[in-house]
Amino acid sequence: MRPRTRILAFGSAALLxxxxxxCFALLHDVFGLVLGVVLLSFGLxxxxxxxxxEVGLSEDHARARDEQGRPTRTESHVEIRxxxxxxxxxxxxx
Numbered sequence: 052m053r054p055r056t057r058i059l060a061f062g063s064a065a066l067l068x069x070x071x072x073x074c075f076a077l078l079h080d081v082f083g084l085v086l087g088v089v090l091l092s093f094g095l096x097x098x099x100x101x102x103x104x105e106v107g108l109s110e111d112h113a114r115a116r117d118e119q120g121r122p123t124r125t126e127s128h129v130e131i132r133x134x135x136x137x138x139x140x141x142x143x144x145x
Contacts, residue, residue, distance in 0.1 A: 067094030
């Protein structure tokens with residue numbers, strides 16, 4: 052996430068939370084209470100989701116850096132053979 056996008060996302064979440072607190076403080080009727088709960092929960096919920104997004108993106112970037120640092124594997128895998136003393140075919144499940 053680019054820094055400008057990050058600032059806008061976290062700023063809008065903080066703005067929603069602050070608007071919810073202001074509704075609690077300034078409006079003393081049922082509408083103010085409901086609007087405050089809705090705005091505050093959306094703002095704090097968005098902030099938590101954005102933090103989880105940041106953690107996930109940082110893990111993806113770290114994994115990508117680790118993948119770039121590793122040497123690439125070649126397809127020289129060893130074929131597993133049965134030992135020469137095992138002459139019978141493999142068992143089938145019953």
